Each structure stands twice: as structure tokens, then as C-alpha cells.
Amino acid sequence: MSQSTTHPSTPSRLNLIWRKWRFHLNVLLLLIPLGFMPKYFSEAALFRGDEGLGQRDVGEIQVGPWSLRLAEFRNEAPRQEGPAGPMKHFNAALCQRCIGQVKATYLRIGKPRSLRAAGVIFFGSPYRMGALLPVPSKTQPDAELWITLEGWDGSMHQASIPLSQASPATVAWLNTQGTQR
Amino acid sequence: MSKKSRSKLWFLVHSWLALPIWFFVLIVCVTGTLAVVSQEIVWLANPEMRASKPTDDAPLLGYEQVVAAIRQAQPLTQVQSITRPDESHFALEVRVTYPDGRPDTVYVNPYSGVIQGSAPTFNFQAFTRALHGWWLVPFTNGFSWGWYLVSFLGLPLLASLVTGLVVYKRFWKGFFRPTLRIRHGARIFWGDFHRLSGIWSIWFIAVISITGTWFLIQALLFDNQISISSEPVLPVVARESVPLSADGTAPPLLNLDRALEIAQQRIPGLEASFINLPGNAYSHLEISGRGWYPLMFQTATLNPYDGDVAALRLLSDRTTLEFVTESMRPLHTGDFGGLWIKLIWFFFGLILSMMVLSGLLIWTKRTALATANAFKRSQKPSRGARAARSLQPSMGSESSEGSL
Numbered sequence: 001m002s003q004s005t006t007h008p009s010t011p012s013r014l015n016l017i018w019r020k021w022r023f024h025l026n027v028l029l030l031l032i033p034l035g036f037m038p039k040y041f042s043e044a045a046l047f048r049g050d051e052g053l054g055q056r057d058v059g060e061i062q063v064g065p066w067s068l069r070l071a072e073f074r075n076e077a078p079r080q081e082g083p084a085g086p087m088k089h090f091n092a093a094l095c096q097r098c099i100g101q102v103k104a105t106y107l108r109i110g111k112p113r114s115l116r117a118a119g120v121i122f123f124g125s126p127y128r129m130g131a132l133l134p135v136p137s138k139t140q141p142d143a144e145l146w147i148t149l150e151g152w153d154g155s156m157h158q159a160s161i162p163l164s165q166a167s168p169a170t171v172a173w174l175n176t177q178g179t180q181r
Numbered sequence: 182m183s184k185k186s187r188s189k190l191w192f193l194v195h196s197w198l199a200l201p202i203w204f205f206v207l208i209v210c211v212t213g214t215l216a217v218v219s220q221e222i223v224w225l226a227n228p229e230m231r232a233s234k235p236t237d238d239a240p241l242l243g244y245e246q247v248v249a250a251i252r253q254a255q256p257l258t259q260v261q262s263i264t265r266p267d268e269s270h271f272a273l274e275v276r277v278t279y280p281d282g283r284p285d286t287v288y289v290n291p292y293s294g295v296i297q298g299s300a301p302t303f304n305f306q307a308f309t310r311a312l313h314g315w316w317l318v319p320f321t322n323g324f325s326w327g328w329y330l331v332s333f334l335g336l337p338l339l340a341s342l343v344t345g346l347v348v349y350k351r352f353w354k355g356f357f358r359p360t361l362r363i364r365h366g367a368r369i370f371w372g373d374f375h376r377l378s379g380i381w382s383i384w385f386i387a388v389i390s391i392t393g394t395w396f397l398i399q400a401l402l403f404d405n406q407i408s409i410s411s412e413p414v415l416p417v418v419a420r421e422s423v424p425l426s427a428d429g430t431a432p433p434l435l436n437l438d439r440a441l442e443i444a445q446q447r448i449p450g451l452e453a454s455f456i457n458l459p460g461n462a463y464s465h466l467e468i469s470g471r472g473w474y475p476l477m478f479q480t481a482t483l484n485p486y487d488g489d490v491a492a493l494r495l496l497s498d499r500t501t502l503e504f505v506t507e508s509m510r511p512l513h514t515g516d517f518g519g520l521w522i523k524l525i526w527f528f529f530g531l532i533l534s535m536m537v538l539s540g541l542l543i544w545t546k547r548t549a550l551a552t553a554n555a556f557k558r559s560q561k562p563s564r565g566a567r568a569a570r571s572l573q574p575s576m577g578s579e580s581s582e583g584s585l
Contacts, residue, residue: 022201023200023201023203023541024204026201026202026203026204026205027204029202029204029205030204030205030208032316032317032318032327032330033312033316033317033318033327036316036317036318036319036327037317039317039319040308040311040317040319043319044304044307047284048283048284048285048302049282049283049284052282053282079321079322080322081322082322082323082403082404082406083406093282096280100430100431101429101430103423103431103462104461104462104463105461121417121461121463122461123460123461123464124261124278124460124461125259125261125277125278125284126259127259127278127279127280127281127282128278128282128283128284129461151429152425152426152429152430152431152432152462153426153428153429154425
């Protein structure tokens with residue numbers, strides 16, 4: 001059944017060690033989850049909000065009479081989301097007094113032409129809402145990020161910040177995309 | 182090929198299927214077994230998760246009352262969703278967000294509405310599932326490679342089952358004459374154990390290996406952007422149907438108990454166990470729960486302002502393929518029929534783990550003997566020969582394996 005029966009000569013010492021331990025080598029597979037464990041727990045902490053809204057706070061942004069605090073969920077370049085292309089996850093929190101008044105919050109690269117094209121809408125509690133912003137790889141690195149707030153009273157207010165302020169990691173990534181443009 | 186050499190070949194295949202990765206397979210089995218009862222383990226460790234009745238005849242609160250109770254205790258806390266676990270001894274799990282931006286899951290007593298505590302920082306349930314399901318390898322773009330690594334094991338497991346039954350001739354006789362020889366040495370014991378537990382868990386190994394293989398297929402489909410879903414994509418709540426308000430503040434949302442009534446009218450027999458509140462002004466309210474078929478959820482998606490039913494996802498809406506594939510996950514995890522099903526899954530999970538271990542022990546003992554034999558046959562008497570002599574007593578029993 002084992003090869004040793006068809007192997008009449010005495011195997012060397014090294015060979016013996018190999019024979020004895022080869023099927024125990026897969027114990028090394030345990031190193032994979034052990035290696036990823038710190039990453040697992042840091043991710044869990046990130047989702048639990050231990051680091052605040054995200055890994056990098058962008059700051060408080062005034063939008064008309066209201067304001068919101070914006071953060072990059074991960075301080076890194078946009079992630080490829082399958083066929084949807086590169087996406088950047090932003091989190092935001094509305095100011096306490098505007099929670100009752102703001103109906104919706106949107107994010108877009110470049111100035112929206114109308115409220116209907118205001119970009120991606122934020123989901124979640126006004127204390128911690130998230131949006132996945134598509135960032136095409138051909139976006140200009142000097143582009144602006146536009147925030148649109150829609151009020152329950154029908155009003156609309158907009159503000160913009162340079163993408164380099166919103167996410168330096170994204171701009172750095174866009175700069176490396178330059179050769180493919 | 183002669184009949185004998187063919188069965189020998191099958192036997193070899195059976196022996197080699199899990200062997201080179203036995204420890205990995207073992208840990209996947211053990212973590213999977215733990216994951217089945219992880220919720221119960223947390224329940225045992227954490228009294229805040231228990232749903233103790235204030236009085237014997239205390240009625241369950243409706244969802245609207247639960248939200249009201251939370252609002253009264255913590256006026257600023259925002260509620261996102263409410264889950265009523267399958268077993269009545271579990272408290273409600275409510276996802277909330279605090280004004281400081283921290284999301285949390287809190288345990289709420291289903292009879293009194295009291296917030297009993299927050300889920301522990303270390304989420305044992307999620308951790309065992311992540312370890313078992315994807316070996317903790319993070320998901321970055323599509324499925325993690327850890328998921329592939331683990332779900333691939335479905336194939337050798339299935340092959341082990343088939344080859345095991347082929348080499349174990351007339352295995353059905355084992356049902357009528359169960360054999361577990363305890364006093365004939367470890368090798369005999371583990372052999373008997375392996376065969377006995379093997380035949381009694383045929384159904385379980387089949388379920389786990391087939392559903393495990395489905396997880397592999399699922400990842401392959403997803404990562405290649407192939408969808409088998411027949412569920413239509415639901416547009417957001419139309420701008421026109423979101424009411425305007427004169428005073429510039431948010432209009433009131435539909436009462437949750439009323440929403441449940443509407444859902445139950447449209448889905449007879451719905452036992453709502455999950456309520457997802459709208460994620461923003463243009464998103465819907467979702468109510469889902471099980472019906473007569475415990476393996477799948479049915480969902481009603483409602484306009485949160487006027488209670489208009491925007492979409493229904495019923496059992497009958499599923500294609501045959503979806504009926505099969507959507508049943509795979511609950512069949513794998515055993516979380517579809519309360520505590521007893523979980524305990525059955527847990528028990529057979531332990532048996533399966535023990536089968537991996539016993540398979541290895543049998544192999545090790547046999548290899549040790551075969552190696553010793555080879556030494557004995559060689560010219561020079563060596564350490565190996567002495568080892569062979571000391572192993573002699575169990576040698577006679579060895580031949581029985583060959584005839585398997």
C-alpha cells in the first residue's frame with residue numbers, strides 16, 4: 001500500500017524524516033489564518049467604528065445651511081468591484097441639527113447638472129452613512145468631489161472639495177493610471 | 182483489471198483523498214462543527230443574549246413596540262434592523278447606530294423591550310464562520326481565495342464518500358450488525374469506528390460535500406459575473422411617492438405592525454423574523470420570514486410611507502434551480518429548524534471530524550507497519566526491525582483491512 005513495500009533498499013535518514021513528516025506539512029496551512037488574524041480583527045474594528053467614520057477623516061464640510069463630516073472608509077485607492085469597476089467607499093455623518101431636515105445626501109465626481117444626476121446616494125443612519133462612489137480610471141486627478149444635500153422642504157444645496165483633499169490615495173492611484181489613458 | 186486490483190485501487194484512492202491535507206480538513210470540520218452551535222455558545226456565555234420572560238404569560242411585543250421602547254430608552258439611537266432569531270430563548274438582535282457614529286448590535290428583550298446589552302466586541306459567531314468559511318482570507322475583489330480553498334474540499338469529501346462505500350463491500354450489512362471492537366487494539370478500534378460512523382453519516386457527508394461544492398460553484402459563478410437569479414432589480418421609491426412636508430421635516434413612517442399586517446395579507450403564513458428599515462428617504466421597508474418551507478425566506482418590500490407593496494419575493498417566484506441552490510446554505514449550516522436540527526448537525530459534525538482523525542490514525546498505523554515490514558525484509562537488521570517486532574501483535578489484524 002505504501003511505497004516503502006516496493007522499495008527494498010534501506011532509505012536514508014533524510015528520506016525517513018521526509019516519509020514520517022510529509023503528511024504533517026499541511027499543518028503549515030494553519031499559518032494562513034494565523035497570518036490573516038490581525039487583518040481580520042482590524043477589519044472587524046473598522047466596521048465596528050473603532051476608528052470613527054473611517055480610516056481617514058476628511059473633515060467637516062459646509063453645504064449651504066447644513067454640514068456633514070466626511071471620511072474615507074479605507075485610506076486606500078478605489079477597489080475593483082467586479083463589473084462595476086473601481087469604487088471608493090466614503091462614510092459621512094450629518095450634523096446633529098440637520099438630521100431631521102436633510103432628506104438625502106449624494107456624492108459625485110464633477111458638478112451634477114441636476115438633482116436627478118446628483119450621483120450616488122448615501123445609505124444608512126445619518127450618524128454613519130455610506131456610499132460607494134464609482135471612480136473611473138480615466139478620472140482627472142484634479143477633479144472635484146461634489147456633495148449634494150436635498151432637504152425635506154424641497155431645497156437643494158451643494159458643495160465641492162478637490163478630490164485630492166477627499167482622498168489623496170485615490171489621486172495617487174489616478175496618477176499611476178495616466179499611462180493607460 | 183482484476184476485481185481484486187480494482188478494489189485495491191479504489192482503496193488507494195480513498196486513502197489518499199484527504200491524507201496529504203488531513204490536518205486542514207480536520208480543522209475545517211472542527212470549525213464548521215463549532216460554527217453550527219456558535220450562536221448557542223454565545224448564548225451560554227452571555228446572559229444579555231437571553232430572552233427571559235418577565236412573567237409566565239408575558240406576550241411578545243410587536244415590532245413597533247420594540248422600536249418605541251428603544252426610542253424611549255435611548256432617544257437619539259437610530260434603529261436599522263430587527264432580527265428575531267429562530268429559537269425563542271434568544272433576545273431580539275437590533276442593529277443600531279449611536280450619535281457618535283458607532284454602529285452596534287444590541288440585544289433587546291422580546292417581552293419587555295429592555296435593551297439588555299451590546300453584542301460582545303469579539304464576535305465569536307462571525308469569527309468561527311470566517312475561519313471555517315474562508316480561512317480568514319479577506320475578500321477584496323470578489324470571493325476570497327480562502328473561500329475557494331475551503332469550498333474545494335467538497336470535492337474530495339464527496340469522492341471519499343463514494344470510494345469509501347465502494348471499498349466497504351456490502352456496507353449496508355453494517356447497519357444490522359454494528360461492530361465496534363474496543364479490546365482489540367487501537368488499529369481495530371479506529372477501523373471499526375471509521376466504518377461504523379461512516380455508514381451512519383452517509384446522508385450527512387453527502388449533504389455537507391454537495392452543499393460545500395455548491396459554495397465553490399457559487400464563487401465561480403459570481404467571480405465570472407454569471408447570475409442565475411430570477412429576482413428583478415427593484416427601482417428606488419419614486420420621487421413622486423415620497424411625501425413632501427410643509428414644515429421641512431421628515432414625514433412619519435408607516436407603523437411597523439401595520440406594515441407586518443400588509444405583508445402577511447400578501448404572504449399567507451409569513452412569520453416575520455427580519456425587519457429592515459429604509460436605508461434612506463428613497464429606499465423601502467423590507468419584511469421577511471419563513472413560511473411552510475423552512476429553508477427559504479419570503480420577503481415583502483413596502484413603500485415605507487403609504488405601505489404600497491413594491492415587490493414580493495415568494496417561494497413560488499423561485500425557479501427550480503433557485504429552489505435547489507438557495508436551499509444549499511441552510512442545509513450546510515443546519516440553521517433552519519431550531520435547536521434540535523443544530524444539535525443533529527453538531528453531532529454529525531463531530532463524527533465527521535472524528536472520521537478524518539480516525540482515517541489518519543488507521544493510515545499511520547498501517548504505514549508504520551508496512552515500513553517496518555520493509556525494514557525487516559532488508560538484509561541488515563536495524564532499528565526499524567525492532568520497531569516491527571514491537572508492533573507485531575497488531576499485525577494479524579492488519580490483513581483484515583486488505584479484504585475490505
